[in-house]
Amino acid sequence: MFEQQDPNLIQLNSEGQLKHFLTTEGLSRELLSEILDTADSFVDMSAQQVKKVPLLRGKTVVNLFFEASTRTASTFELAAKRLSADVLNLNISTSSTAKGETLKDTLMTMEAMHSDMFVVRHSDSGAQHYIAQNVTPDVAVINAGDGRHAHPTQAMLDMLTIRQHKGDFSPLKVAIVGDILHSRVARSQIHALRTLGAAEVRVIAPHTLLPRHIEALGVQVYTDMKQGLKDVDVVMMLRLQRERMLSALLPSEAEFYKLYGLSEDKLKHAHPDAIVMHPGPINRGVEIESAVADGPRSLILNQVTNGIAVRMAVMSMSMSGQTTEAARRAEQHASRTE
Amino acid sequence: MNIKIQGGRVIDPASQFDQVTDLYISAGKIAAIGNAPAGFTADQTIDASNQVVSPGLIDLCAHVREPGYTRKGNISTETAAAAAGGITTLCTPPNSKPIADTTAVVDLIQDRAREAGSARILPMGALTQGLAGEQLSPMHGLSQAGCIAFTNMRLPVKNSLVLTRCLEYAATHDLLVIFQAEDAGLSEGGAMHEDTTCTRLGLNGIPETAETIEVARCLLLIEQTGVRAHFGQLSCERSVKMVMDARDRGLQVTADIAIQNLLLTDENVNGFDPNFHLIPPLRSQLDRAGLRQALLSDGFQAICSDHQPHETAAKQAPFAATEPGMTGLETLLSLSLILVEQELISLSQMLSKLTCGPARVLGIESGQIAEGLPADLCIFDPQAEWSLTPETCHSAGQNTPFMGHTLKGQVSHTLLEGKVVFQLG
Numbered sequence: 047m048f049e050q051q052d053p054n055l056i057q058l059n060s061e062g063q064l065k066h067f068l069t070t071e072g073l074s075r076e077l078l079s080e081i082l083d084t085a086d087s088f089v090d091m092s093a094q095q096v097k098k099v100p101l102l103r104g105k106t107v108v109n110l111f112f113e114a115s116t117r118t119a120s121t122f123e124l125a126a127k128r129l130s131a132d133v134l135n136l137n138i139s140t141s142s143t144a145k146g147e148t149l150k151d152t153l154m155t156m157e158a159m160h161s162d163m164f165v166v167r168h169s170d171s172g173a174q175h176y177i178a179q180n181v182t183p184d185v186a187v188i189n190a191g192d193g194r195h196a197h198p199t200q201a202m203l204d205m206l207t208i209r210q211h212k213g214d215f216s217p218l219k220v221a222i223v224g225d226i227l228h229s230r231v232a233r234s235q236i237h238a239l240r241t242l243g244a245a246e247v248r249v250i251a252p253h254t255l256l257p258r259h260i261e262a263l264g265v266q267v268y269t270d271m272k273q274g275l276k277d278v279d280v281v282m283m284l285r286l287q288r289e290r291m292l293s294a295l296l297p298s299e300a301e302f303y304k305l306y307g308l309s310e311d312k313l314k315h316a317h318p319d320a321i322v323m324h325p326g327p328i329n330r331g332v333e334i335e336s337a338v339a340d341g342p343r344s345l346i347l348n349q350v351t352n353g354i355a356v357r358m359a360v361m362s363m364s365m366s367g368q369t370t371e372a373a374r375r376a377e378q379h380a381s382r383t384e
Numbered sequence: 385m386n387i388k389i390q391g392g393r394v395i396d397p398a399s400q401f402d403q404v405t406d407l408y409i410s411a412g413k414i415a416a417i418g419n420a421p422a423g424f425t426a427d428q429t430i431d432a433s434n435q436v437v438s439p440g441l442i443d444l445c446a447h448v449r450e451p452g453y454t455r456k457g458n459i460s461t462e463t464a465a466a467a468a469g470g471i472t473t474l475c476t477p478p479n480s481k482p483i484a485d486t487t488a489v490v491d492l493i494q495d496r497a498r499e500a501g502s503a504r505i506l507p508m509g510a511l512t513q514g515l516a517g518e519q520l521s522p523m524h525g526l527s528q529a530g531c532i533a534f535t536n537m538r539l540p541v542k543n544s545l546v547l548t549r550c551l552e553y554a555a556t557h558d559l560l561v562i563f564q565a566e567d568a569g570l571s572e573g574g575a576m577h578e579d580t581t582c583t584r585l586g587l588n589g590i591p592e593t594a595e596t597i598e599v600a601r602c603l604l605l606i607e608q609t610g611v612r613a614h615f616g617q618l619s620c621e622r623s624v625k626m627v628m629d630a631r632d633r634g635l636q637v638t639a640d641i642a643i644q645n646l647l648l649t650d651e652n653v654n655g656f657d658p659n660f661h662l663i664p665p666l667r668s669q670l671d672r673a674g675l676r677q678a679l680l681s682d683g684f685q686a687i688c689s690d691h692q693p694h695e696t697a698a699k700q701a702p703f704a705a706t707e708p709g710m711t712g713l714e715t716l717l718s719l720s721l722i723l724v725e726q727e728l729i730s731l732s733q734m735l736s737k738l739t740c741g742p743a744r745v746l747g748i749e750s751g752q753i754a755e756g757l758p759a760d761l762c763i764f765d766p767q768a769e770w771s772l773t774p775e776t777c778h779s780a781g782q783n784t785p786f787m788g789h790t791l792k793g794q795v796s797h798t799l800l801e802g803k804v805v806f807q808l809g
Contacts, residue, residue, distance in 0.1 A: 047647060047722075048785065053655030071584070150700050170702035171586040172656035180700070193704070195586030233586055258589060262580040 056179050058367070060374060065367035066178045066187040067360040069196040070238040078205070078241055084359035085206050085352070092128070092355060101362045102131035105162040109135045110152070111190070112168040117326055117350065118190050118200070122165045125357035131163070149173065153181045161185055163365060171195035171230075184372070186364040188357075194230050200325050201234035203356040205242060207349050208280055211321050215242040219317075221274055222265075223250045223306060224284035224333050227257050227295075231325050232284055240264045250274035251306065254295045271306055275315040283308055283324040286333045299332050309335040313343070321345050385427050386410045387802065388420070392432025392763060396439060397736030398743075398752035407437060409759040412802035416755060428804075430797055432763050438735050439751050440472025440760030440798065442742040444562075444640050445616055446691035446713055448474075448505070449780075451492060452481025457693040457780035459493065463502035465691075465713040465779035467806035470762030470795040472503055473750060474691075474713070477537055478510040485510035485521045487529040494530050502805045504760075506532035506746065508562060511550050517541040520550055524557050532746055533560040533614070538663065540568035544601065551609040560612045560746065563602045565623065566664075570594035575704040577619075577650040577665040585653065587704055590665050592620045599623045603630050606637055614745050615639040617690050619664035621674025624684065631683045638745045640686035641675050643719045644710060648672075652785070658699045658706035659785040662690075676728055685741030687734075689716040693781020711781035714772055718791035721766060725792070731766065759802040768794035 054072030059065040064077065091097065107126040111119050119135065126133045138152060149168070156164065163186040166174050171193030178187040191197040205215075212218055220239055226232045226249050239247045240263070249260060250268045261267055268274030275281065286302065296302050308322065322334075322343045330336045339346060389407040394417065396402075401417075408416040408424055415421045446466065449457040466474050476493065478484035484493065490507050497505035509531035513519040517540050526534070534554055541547040554561045571594040576582050578589025599615065603626060606613040618624055618639050627639050644662060649669050652660045660666060678684045692709025699706045712719075717738065724734050743751030750760050771790050774782050798806035 048652055148697065148701065149705075168702065170705050172704075173702035175656045176658075176702045192702075193586050230586055233584070257583040258578050258591070259580040259583055263584065 053175065056175070059371040061370060063367040063370060064360065064363045065371055066174075067198055067364050068174050068178060068187065068189045070198045070201050070234045070241065071196070073241065075241050075243065078202070078238060081202055081356065081359050081363065082206050082209055084363060085202070085355040088355040088358040089352065092351070097128050098130055099128065100130045102126065102129035102365055105131045105365060106160065107131040107133050107163045107165060107361070108156050108161045109133065109165045110138055110156070110167070111136070112138045112166070112173075113191070114139060115167055115190070118167065121350070121353040122190060122357050125354050125361060128354070129358055129362055149177070150181050153177055157182045157185055162368070163188065163361065165190050167191045169193055184368065186368045188360060188364060191230055194228055194233070196234045197230040198234045199353070199357050199360060200231050201238045202360070203349055203353040204235055204282065204323055204325070205238050206352045206356055207323060207345050208321070210348070210352075211345065212279060215239070215244045218244045218280060219246040219248070219278045220244050220280040220282065221248040221250055221278040222282045222284065223271070223274070223308065225255045225286050225290060226251050226260060226284070227255045228287070228290070229284050233263070235282060236263050236265055248274050248278065252296070255290075271312050272315050275312060278316045279320055281308060281313070281316055281320055281322045283322065283334050285325060285327065286329060303332055307331070307333055307335060308338050310337050310341070313338060323349055326350070385802065386424060387799070388426035388429045389432050389437055389761070389763065390429055392435050392437035394437045394753060395732055395735055396753040397732050398740035399754065400732065401753070402732055407753070407761070409799070409802045412758060414753060414755055414757055414759045417753065430763065435763050435765045435796060436731070437753070438470070438762045438764070439739040439753050440762050440800065441470050441717060441738040442746070442751050443471050443474040443691065443713065443716060444686050444688040444742050444745065445642075446474040446476060446689055447693065447709070448476050449693060450480065450496060451489065455695045456698070459496040459505070460500040461778065461780040462691070462693065462713065463497060463500045463505065465711075465777070466503040467798045467800070468778045468795065469714040470717050470764055470798050471713055472760040472762070472798065472800045473506060474503055475506045475508055475532060475746070477535065478508050479515060479537055483510050483515055484508070484531070485513050485515070485526070487525055490526055490529040490531055501800075503800060506530070508533045508535050510534070511536040511561065512541060512546070515539045517543070518546060520553055523554055523559055527557065527559055532748075533562045535562040535564065535616070538564050538566040542568070544605070548605055548609065551605055551611040555609050555611040558612065560614060562614045562616050563598070564616045565595050565598035565602060565618070567594045567598045570597065574665070575661060576653050577667045579650055579668055581650045581653055585656065592622060592667070592671075595620050595664065596622045596626065599626050603627070603635070603637070607635055613637050617642045617645070617664055617688065618675070619645050619667050619671060621671045624674055624678035627683055628678065628681055637683065639684050640688045640742070640745070641679065641684060642690040643687050643712065643716055644690070646672065646675055646679065646687065647719060647722060653703070656703040657785065658701070658703055659710060659783055661703055661706050661708045662710060663708040676723075679723070679729060679737065685737065685745055687716070687720055687737040688742070689713050691779070693779045694783045695780075696782070699783050710784045711779045712784065713779060714777065715784065715786050715791060717762070717764060717795065718793040719786070721793040759799050761797070761799040762795060763797040764793055764795045766793050768792070770794040
């Protein structure tokens, strides 16, 4: 009755280039690889004396964080500045929504200030889809995390980190461990890993932290750490929020740590060359042992560095996609008025 | 006022009458079918050739938003929408503001409906005071004031003893209780059916058990108390099976299904379109198949619109932050005709689910075409194509995924007690 076109196609312009970056789902392997390649070039640049490129010169990037963030917000800010954009940071959770302004009104106000890009974090799944589709389709929207749905730049910086250390995705067994239910990071990682061709993606968690039918996303489900970690090449830990204990999802932090916390002991079951990742901020002694977090296999700080490069990549690519689209619209308009 | 309806295909599902003939209406009632009564002269003749003349439709659940939520709609706009959709009788849930747990509110709703004059409203009363699930509402008095049935809607009566007392009291006075089954704990915070689409979209799910557990509890208490009972807007295959099993055991319980749950599934939510944010949620393909199968059985006598108009802003937000529900009065008939086109049921069977079926649930006489009964009629061309547009929509709410879609089956006239309350202009 309703023609189901892939809703994730709204991320692409008529030439198939990125114009918003909302989710890793539904994007081609070529496009994801292009993001990683572009990010790689920015990684090299960050090591140089002059860290700026003029790709977003004259453009205004607005960081709209409807949910608190330090790490993601600051790496987005740095990324925008290194692309020479003018940056405005708005922590909305403490400003207009408290006065009763709707999301739509906030965004339209920002658009009226001739913003070129919105970097948005919001607690509602699909908020950025809503903005990109219904509110400001001509402003590039970059998803900095929406509810439990997606956190695509986090997933792509993870992919970049994996590629730097492992090269090819095709032989890799990857385990994602912890609170899958509430995790937008896990969902974006799963889509990216599947598209990039990882051999096997596993999720490891108790049933209370696994969403229904997660296997439909193409993952193997494990509830036991030893079995789940067996021979994996990459271990991706997730953050466990303390309030999960209060909502009857887990009995205690101690029991979770005992069963699912990543200790050196449990890590022995993984491949000897396995790498360990975590999106941060880490809860030492809840989901990960300090010895592992600070140990030689941990790439947690590399992830942060890569975060800036990946964000520069998707921001520059999306802006370029929007510019191409705008030029095409102007052309069509001109030919119609002739 | 004498009206002759000429040359239409008159379908009365109650008597299985289906014939091209003339109808004669006098003093608000059907005076004769076929031949004019002696001395009848028509003041008005309606040409119904190539059209179906059906009993006026009866909708078991339609929110009219008055009193209290008139930014979303009011009795005048929503009964006009009903008339445009061929609906002559609608049951309104009690969650107005103030809640329909006093005769004053029930009187007000009926007065407004009479003033508007477009459709008959049969208000449902609150099963518990303030719908709070704690104290019995004055059901007898409310029924005297015109309440057709009693419901606590989706609001919980947590204490099963309180629910038992409600049902016992309703049974004492032979009052109908309508359940919209939902377990508050399991559905809390949920925005859509819990399944793979929900997992992918990262939305909070409403599991099937949120409905089935409450259906099970209600069925056991219906059996114990012997109350006249009906389930509104069931959405799960398992719930309809439970109701059918109970009927097989001899329990006189009935149920209806909202048309959207017979046509759509949770996969429609893909893309986060808030127009698909509905409660009960759109469920799986398996559930939809089960509901469609149930429609063929006796217990499932009605299809309803579950009409829930909203102001535009209520749907302008991320999916879960929008208010659930769709406007549906004007599309109920056309959408139900899709079931006929898909050869699930015949035209007459489908019309029975919109006329005599719901009338039987409520225990009222309307919903049929018979000499001496009030002339509540719907005349429509089942083949005529039309589409609902923001400009032509009578309801104050434009929140429907079917907006702008080409639909088949256009109403040309609606008559309420022999008075033309809608005419295609």
